[in-house]
Amino acid sequence: MHYHAKSLTPFVTALATSTFLLTSTISANLAADEKIRWKVQAVFGTHLPGLGDPIKQVAKQVKQASAGNIQFKVYEPGKLVPPFGITEAVKNKQLNAGYAWLGYDQGKIPAAALLSAVPFGMEPWEYATWWYEGEGKKLAEELYGKHGVHPVLCSVIGPETAGWFVKEVKSMDDLKGLKIRFAGLGGKVLQKAGASVTVISSGEIFPALEKGAIDASEFSMPAVDQLMGFDKVAKNNYFPGWHQTFTASHLVVNKETWDGLSEANKATIDMACTAGTFRALTRGESLQGKVLAGFPEKGVTAHKLNDDMLGSLKALTDEVMAEISEKDADFKKIYQSQQAFINEYKQWKKLAYLPRDF
The missing domain is CATH 3.40.190.170 (Bacterial extracellular solute-binding protein, family 7)
Known part of the structure; x- marks a missing residue:
């Protein structure tokens, strides 16, 4: 039996279409079945x-x-x-x-x-x-x-809190020699301020505070820190969390x-x-409002860092950022990107949001 090429065209087209659909279905099923x-x-x-x-x-x-x-x-x-x-x-x-x-x-x-x-x-x-x-x-x-x-x-x-302190801190001098658990870039800033900074895992913080191995620690927001038990041994909780916004x-x-x-x-x-x-x-x-409202009952005092301390910490932060940027190209690139974004966004932020202290 002989077939003309022309008569085969619809058959070939149908076969190709079926093959394509079958392949697509198999691929889709394989993606769906990827465990x-x-x-x-x-x-x-x-x-x-x-x-x-x-x-x-x-x-x-x-x-x-x-x-x-x-x-x-x-x-x-x-x-x-x-x-x-x-x-x-x-x-x-x-x-x-x-x-x-x-x-x-x-x-x-x-x-x-x-x-x-x-x-x-x-x-x-x-x-x-x-x-x-x-x-x-x-x-x-x-x-x-x-x-x-x-x-x-x-x-x-x-933001985190600025830390839980056994004793009050009222000036930058109070940070000198202070044994404190502080992670990230904020830790480098406090080192410049003269503090003795250590980074220990979350499970080690409470025992270190309790035993006096450290005088203060940051970790997270009040609702988290409460679960960690910091308020039982360090009764001075500072704000704002300048180091971790x-x-x-x-x-x-x-x-x-x-x-x-x-x-x-x-x-x-x-x-x-x-x-x-x-x-x-x-x-x-x-969660935070309710926890803060319970501070007096636990004998915890919420403090705000004064403007002089915040100004000094900002100046030290700028030094740290400049020093690391000079040594590491990736750090410089990402930090510059963030600063450019902040400078652009602040135009909107300043005008658009209602001030809460009027």
Whole structure:
């Protein structure tokens, strides 16, 4: 039997179309069936509201949104790797992913500190705007990509307190020789002020205060610090949190692992973390007023740092930023990006928002 080429054309076209549709369906099904089962270690206890619990909410949301295809098994701090070693473990594939505070990486990656907290820096929503709408996300991915890690913003909360102190501090002289737990760039500023600064993990802070090994400590917002028990031994809580005007935490994923995900799964994780970021902010803001109202009953006094001290701390901060920028090109690039954004945004911020002291 003989067929003319012309008579075969519809058959060939139909076959090609069917093959394309079948291939597309298989690809779609493979993407849908891509099972993600990650061990995710948290840097903060997941019982801590706004600070540690966002990763639990993200894990729940991502599982539901993916119909169970994406599942994170969240581990508490130190269960798999040391609390300050999360990103290194992710880089080396000891962990699939981690919920990290990137400021703890500043020893190896100085610019990392700018992604987690900046003295006299942005408001939390301002940082999120710089991250999503400005250069933040791109610069962070470039920075960590060189270290084999992909960062996803997964939480941002409001300012910390300026610290819990056993004794009152009224001037810069009171900081000289003070033994204090202080993380991130703020710690470098206090070192310049003459304080004896140490960085210890969250679980070690209360025993150190109780035993007198340290005279003061910062950690987070009042609702978190209360759960840590600081108000039992240090009765002077200072404000504002000049050293940490926002606290940002990130989901960090091995870059090779991230790059190997389907676009659908990347988008699902991104969406869950974006939602987690907003919910962390609202959760954190919802709790502090009640805690502050309970201070008198606990014998805790809320103090405001005077303008002279804030001015001196700002001057020292500028020195620290200039010194690190001179030594590290990545730090300089990211810090300049943040400062440019602040200078542009402040025009709106100054005019648009109602002053609260009229």
